[in-house]
Each structure stands twice: as C-alpha cells, then as structure tokens.
Amino acid sequence: MxxxxxxxxxxxxxxxxxxxxxxxxxxxxxxxxxxxxxxxxxxxxxxxxxxxxxxxxxxxxxxxxxxxxxxxxxxxxxxxxxxxxxxxxxxxxxxxxxxxxxxxxxxxxxxxxxxxxxxxxxxxxxxxxxxxxxxxxxxxxxxxxxxxxxxIFATGWASLDFAGFQPGDSVAVFGSGPVGLLAAYSALLRGASRVYAVDHIQSRLDRAASIGAIPINFRDEDPVAQILALEPNGVMRSVECVGMEALNSHLKKESDITIKQMVAVTHYGGGIGYIGVFKAHVNSPGAPLGSSIAPDITFPMSDFWEKSLSLRAGGVxxxxxxxxxxxxxxxxxxxxxxxxxxxxxxxxxxxxxxxxxxxxxxxxxxxxx
Incomplete structure (x- = not known):
C-alpha cells in the first residue's frame, strides 16, 4: 500500500x-x-x-x-x-x-x-x-x-473547556490554523459574545472573519493593543493554538510570546487554555533540529497571579x-x-x-x- x-x-x-x-x-x-x-x-x-x-x-x-x-x-x-x-x-x-x-x-x-x-x-x-x-x-x-x-474539532472545542468558557464570554484565539479556526468556530457555536482570531496569514484571518470572528493581524500592530482597543477590560478567555513554534511580529520563533500575550489580554479572574503542541524533542534521532526549541519558557507569573487567572494545558x-x-x-x-x-x-x-x-x-x- x-x-x-x-x-x-x-x-x-x-x-x-x-x-x-x-x-x-x-x-x-x-x-x-x-x-x-x-x-x-x-x-x-x-x-x-x-x-x-x-x-x-x-x-x-x-x-x-x-x-x-x-x-x-x-x-x-x-x-x-x-x-x-x-x-x-x-x-x-x-x-x-x-x-x-x-x-x-x-x-x-x-x-x-x-x-x-x-x-x-x-x-x-x-x-x-x-x-x-x-x-x-x-x-x-x-x-x-x-x-x-x-x-482538530475536538481539540478546538476542548481548548474552551480548558479556559473555563461560559456562554457570553469573550474569547481571544491565538493562532488561526485548523485548530485555531475550529476553536473560534466552537466558541461561536457555544455562544461567545465576541471572538478574536490572531494570526499573520491573511487567508486564515479571512476565513476566521467569514465565520464571524474578529481578525487580528499581529504583524500590523501588537495584538494585545489591538484587542484591548476593542475590549478595554480584556477578554474572559484566551486559548493558544500555536505551540512551541510561535512567531513574533518579525516572524522569528519566540516560544513564550503567546503565553505573555494571553496573560496580558485576559481579564481578571479569566482563564487560559493552552492546547498548541509544546513537546521539545531535543535528543531524538527523528528531530535533528529539536535543540532549536527550548523545553522551558519565561512565564509572566507576577501578572498571572495578580490577575487571578487560571491555566490548563495539554493534549485532548x-x-x-x-x-x-x-x-x-x-x-x-x-x-x-x-x-x-x-x-x-x-x-x-x-x-x-x-x-x-x-x-x-x-x-x-x-x-x-
């Protein structure tokens, strides 16, 4: 075969x-x-x-x-x-x-x-x-x-559960690939008040807009600033659908950029779901470039604690x-x-x-x- x-x-x-x-x-x-x-x-x-x-x-x-x-x-x-x-x-x-x-x-x-x-x-x-x-x-x-x-549909749906989603919540979805699009779609199906879809690839953002999400291109401006301009108190739920190969505005790998942005944009008492794959294989024969992904990231613990946020991560x-x-x-x-x-x-x-x-x-x- x-x-x-x-x-x-x-x-x-x-x-x-x-x-x-x-x-x-x-x-x-x-x-x-x-x-x-x-x-x-x-x-x-x-x-x-x-x-x-x-x-x-x-x-x-x-x-x-x-x-x-x-x-x-x-x-x-x-x-x-x-x-x-x-x-x-x-x-x-x-x-x-x-x-x-x-x-x-x-x-x-x-x-x-x-x-x-x-x-x-x-x-x-x-x-x-x-x-x-x-x-x-x-x-x-x-x-x-x-x-x-x-x-991907199960994972996108579960990302909202990981974040503690309730109908009427506002949601920011970081990453508009297949899982991110289905996370945004799931949020809309489940009664989100507003859904923001963050990415830099316009065709993906256009597809997010076609289902009713608000597209945020992180190359145009800091996505946190863009979302807070529309949602001054922040969103109640943020979900991460990118993982360990997340990119900054210069399209360079920056694995911890999305967790920093989610903590910054999530409202007091809100929740974060992290379902983007983050599994560093630094010594595997099948991952010869695995050492380019650090297994640890910098986490904004002070802001996370001060805002009384919750976080759940993992597979589905x-x-x-x-x-x-x-x-x-x-x-x-x-x-x-x-x-x-x-x-x-x-x-x-x-x-x-x-x-x-x-x-x-x-x-x-x-x-x-």
Whole structure:
C-alpha cells in the first residue's frame, strides 16, 4: 500500500510502498482509509523539531471503513465507517489517567500513522469512533466534516473547556490554523459574545472573519493593543493554538510570546487554555533540529497571579468529545470542513507539505479513491 513516510530528513516527505497491515491481536481492526489529512502538528515533524526514531508513517487523522476485525472485537463489523482517533486506548479498562500515545510520530509503542491506504487499530472497540455513513451515503465533504473529530474539532472545542468558557464570554484565539479556526468556530457555536482570531496569514484571518470572528493581524500592530482597543477590560478567555513554534511580529520563533500575550489580554479572574503542541524533542534521532526549541519558557507569573487567572494545558482525547460533536455534525449545526483549502491524492502529499509549511494552505485533506 502507499503511505507518506518520514525518514528523519527535515523538510522532506516520501511516498513509499509498504506492507499492508494485518490483524495481530484479537482486539485489532484494519481500517481502509478513505480520507486523511495533514495536521499542523505534522509540520513540527516536517521541520525536524519533533518525533521519535525514523522512519515512520505520518498522520493521525482519518476516516474510513473497517476491512477486517479480530475475533474479540464486538461492537464493530466489516463495512462500518469509523473515525480513527488520533490517540489510542491503553487498556480495555482505564482505571487511572495515563499519558496519551498518538499515531504517526515515531514514538515507542505507537502504531504507524494514518496518511496511508490502511491502518491497524489496536483495542478497536475502545479506540474507534463509529459514524453514520455507508458506502451509499458517504461523500467527500461529509467525510471531511467527520474527520475533524479525530483531532482538530475536538481539540478546538476542548481548548474552551480548558479556559473555563461560559456562554457570553469573550474569547481571544491565538493562532488561526485548523485548530485555531475550529476553536473560534466552537466558541461561536457555544455562544461567545465576541471572538478574536490572531494570526499573520491573511487567508486564515479571512476565513476566521467569514465565520464571524474578529481578525487580528499581529504583524500590523501588537495584538494585545489591538484587542484591548476593542475590549478595554480584556477578554474572559484566551486559548493558544500555536505551540512551541510561535512567531513574533518579525516572524522569528519566540516560544513564550503567546503565553505573555494571553496573560496580558485576559481579564481578571479569566482563564487560559493552552492546547498548541509544546513537546521539545531535543535528543531524538527523528528531530535533528529539536535543540532549536527550548523545553522551558519565561512565564509572566507576577501578572498571572495578580490577575487571578487560571491555566490548563495539554493534549485532548477526541473520544471524550465525540458524542456532542457527532451530534452537531449529524444535525447540520456544524460544518467544520469549512477549514479545507485543498483535497489531494497521496502522490501529491509531499508538495502540499511544502505549501502548507509556507502558509499557503489552511487545511489539506487527502482523498483515497
């Protein structure tokens, strides 16, 4: 089968023929992937700052149908359409929280990624998210909508929970890539009074404006000053959807700039959600440029304390948010595929990593015929 493979060379993705996965455990399922995508966090790998031991298959977002199941799988059958969550279940019964493990980053005990024609999913009953599609009812757009449940819609929605969002709150979203756009979209769906979308790429800001957010270009002027000019008391909630490769107004990396801006712009007693990936891999063979990302940042603790702010950061388990987001999509209340800017076939993926890295794409979906 064809797959997108990273071999540890920054700014280079390859298309390779690799063995099709097979059932290795009674709890496994094999999924024939019909739609995958390039995620913003895949760019951390592409840029050589994150990842494990190469080579590995890229990708952690996918929709498809089950082509084979192990003998112990009870809730799924061949032909069922599913979303593959970006992270895997650890055990059949989780009695305590554990760190999440993700597809497609070359890390220990993690399956290969989902930018491929097939994938093996362990603990399929727990890991897969069934969706109401069949071979007769599926189409490209609806698959793109459902694909966002695997990571980015769930992550954008959760960022508001991390910040303590309540209906009527004002929100500043730092970063208007796919996750940031869906965080802004989620805030509007949930009844935010005003949503500010911060970025420097005009096409992304235009897309944010199209859903009702107020665009803030941080290259024009300090985003804190721009937001406070419109929101003199600050916003109640700020969310970070950029992560460790955040840029300053000169488009130079400054990993702590967004946390400083969020503390500055958030109202007394407000909350901050930080879901941008911040995982420095300084000594990994798959991240030869990992040392360019410091694992520590400067934190404005005095202002944070004085303003009685709260902060929650980390990854998101999409399965936790699947029921509510499935209902929004199925009922037609949410169409998260609006973020899409290109639909490509797998042979074109390396060139679209390049254009996505240059900021020329918002979201690239991969179609498998």
């Amino acid at each position: 064809k797959a997108v493979v990273y071999e540890g060379v920054p700014f280079q993705m390859t298309i390779q023929d690799i063995p099709k996965p097979v059932i290795l455990d009674p709890n496994d399922a094999i999924v024939r992937i019909t739609t995958s995508a390039i995620c913003g966090s895949d760019l951390h790998v592409y840029r050589g700052v994150m990842g494990g031991t190469p080579p590995w298959t890229m990708g952690h977002e996918a929709v498809g149908y089950i082509s084979d199941v192990g003998s112990a799988v009870s809730s799924l059958a061949v032909g069922d359409y599913v979303v593959i969550s970006d992270s895997q279940s650890h055990e059949e019964l989780d009695l305590k929280p554990e760190p999440q493990t993700y597809f497609g980053f070359g890390l220990p005990d993690v399956l290969d990624g989902l930018q491929a024609e097939y994938a093996r999913v362990r603990l399929a009953d727990q890991s897969l998210i069934p969706i109401p599609l069949t071979h007769e009812t599926t189409n490209t757009t609806i698959e793109q909508d459902y694909l966002t449940l695997s990571d 388990d999409p399965r936790e948010y699947a029921p509510i987001l499935l209902d929004l999509i199925e009922s037609g209340k949410a169409q998260p595929s609006f973020i899409g800017s290109a639909v490509v076939e797998i042979d074109d993926v390396p060139s679209y990593y390049e254009s996505f890295n240059r900021g020329e794409e918002v979201k690239v979906f991969i179609h498998f015929p």
